Amino acid sequence: MNMAQGRRAPRIAVAQPVIQEIKTLRADQAAAVNAAIRTIGIDPGEPVDLPTARPGTPYQAQRPGLPGAPLLIYRQAQPGEQGDWLVVSLMTPDEYRQQKADEQSGALRDPAIREEIRIAAGTAATTVAD
Numbered sequence: 001m002n003m004a005q006g007r008r009a010p011r012i013a014v015a016q017p018v019i020q021e022i023k024t025l026r027a028d029q030a031a032a033v034n035a036a037i038r039t040i041g042i043d044p045g046e047p048v049d050l051p052t053a054r055p056g057t058p059y060q061a062q063r064p065g066l067p068g069a070p071l072l073i074y075r076q077a078q079p080g081e082q083g084d085w086l087v088v089s090l091m092t093p094d095e096y097r098q099q100k101a102d103e104q105s106g107a108l109r110d111p112a113i114r115e116e117i118r119i120a121a122g123t124a125a126t127t128v129a130d
Contacts, residue, residue: 009041010040010085011082011083011085012037012040012041012083012084012085012086013082013083013085013087014087015086017089018072018088022034022090025069025070028066029064029068029069029070031066032064032065032069033064033072033090036062036063036065036069036071036072037062037072037087039062040074040087043062044060045060045061045062045072045074046060046062047059047060047061048060048096048100050073050099057075057078058075058076059073059075060073060074061074061091067093068093070091070092070093071090072087072090073088073089073091074086074087075088
């Protein structure tokens with residue numbers, strides 16, 4: 001048995017809000033995003049420093065093959081979660097460019113700024129859920 005035959009494909013779980021968001025994309029973008037999902041765990045993703053992430057939980061971004069299509073934000077599944085990887089959100093190319101600019105600027109190294117972002121994100125999630 002060669003290495004390819006002995007290796008199983010990674011199991012990818014996708015959060016329900018992401019599934020719903022994919023359904024709203026144009027057909028070509030949805031196809032590109034779905035194809036990118038199938039590459040998670042096979043093709044390396046790009047590290048992304050999300051201020052809302054739990055410390056010690058690295059996230060990655062996977063680029064679809066279609067310019068303009070949203071990037072996938074994912075992480076390794078935690079104990080008790082399905083799959084090997086979990087897609088937690090989509091990010092537009094503009095949002096991703098801003099994220100990377102924030103990382104390079106050093107702003108995200110400031111714990112006070114990270115805390116403000118976490119609070120704002122929590123407030124937005126609470127408002128949407130109400």
